[in-house]
Amino acid sequence: MTSNDVLVERNGPVTTVIINRPAARNACTVATVKALHDAFMAFEADNEAKVAVLTGQGDYFCAGADLKELASGAALGFCWAGDDKGVTQRMLKKPVIAGVSGHAVAAGLALAVWCDLRVADETAVFGVFCRRYGGPMPNGCTVRLPRLIGQSRALDMMLTGRAVDAKEAHAIGLVNRLVKAGEARQEAERLAHELAGLPQIAMLSDRESLIKQWDLPEDAAIRLEIEGSKAAFAQGFQAGAGRFVQGVGRHGEAVRQ
Numbered sequence: 001m002t003s004n005d006v007l008v009e010r011n012g013p014v015t016t017v018i019i020n021r022p023a024a025r026n027a028c029t030v031a032t033v034k035a036l037h038d039a040f041m042a043f044e045a046d047n048e049a050k051v052a053v054l055t056g057q058g059d060y061f062c063a064g065a066d067l068k069e070l071a072s073g074a075a076l077g078f079c080w081a082g083d084d085k086g087v088t089q090r091m092l093k094k095p096v097i098a099g100v101s102g103h104a105v106a107a108g109l110a111l112a113v114w115c116d117l118r119v120a121d122e123t124a125v126f127g128v129f130c131r132r133y134g135g136p137m138p139n140g141c142t143v144r145l146p147r148l149i150g151q152s153r154a155l156d157m158m159l160t161g162r163a164v165d166a167k168e169a170h171a172i173g174l175v176n177r178l179v180k181a182g183e184a185r186q187e188a189e190r191l192a193h194e195l196a197g198l199p200q201i202a203m204l205s206d207r208e209s210l211i212k213q214w215d216l217p218e219d220a221a222i223r224l225e226i227e228g229s230k231a232a233f234a235q236g237f238q239a240g241a242g243r244f245v246q247g248v249g250r251h252g253e254a255v256r257q
Helices: 030-045 067-072 107-114 129-133 141-149 151-160 166-171 184-196 200-215 218-245
Strands: 006-011 014-019 051-056 096-100 103-105 117-121 125-127 177-179
Touching: 006 030, 014 030, 014 184, 051 184, 096 107, 096 184, 103 107, 103 129, 107 125, 107 141, 117 166, 117 184, 129 151, 141 151, 166 177, 177 184, 200 218
Parallel strands: 014 051, 051 096, 096 117, 103 125, 117 177
Antiparallel strands: 006 014
């Protein structure tokens, strides 16, 4: 447990971080956001932890910032992507999967798109609901959302603030896996264990190249891709290929390094 508002559970190589404010639809205070930051920094520093899952307690993922705190003025000026423990400030070095049930709206949407992958159940709803009451999105969402679903669709969501249900979110690529109601966390954790069971060096170098290429011209991005792959070639790809040739991994299992 990181704090009362953020719970952390560990199952082997998978760390599950849970926003624990169900009475407030898992809306986050500044303290909650900072606790999320600390939980994920601990995950990143733990060499035994390979993949994280982010989810919400109960029927909601996250309804954004706590409006009572905002209305009081106590949270004004705090940015979820800012330097003062803003959890969405930067991507981590290891994958994070969102398990989304219910609302992932306003800054909750920013948390969802901060994750590498999103598993949502049939109850999930996404949207920039803060558009309704004049709230901006200083949380990385205006950058990450169009990279996921394209500028036109992102502008539709960002300008209108409309609700996007789970089926539409899956159709436009905002959601990677769509599951039955109540199964989002379970499927996200299953997928996390699947990723954790793969050879990590190559997977992480390819992930880093894919994320960082947005900031670079094509030739520089390809050079980064090549440089990042060298560790995988040096630390197990040849041996892994040999095991595959011998029959290991031919039915979908990981060829471990």
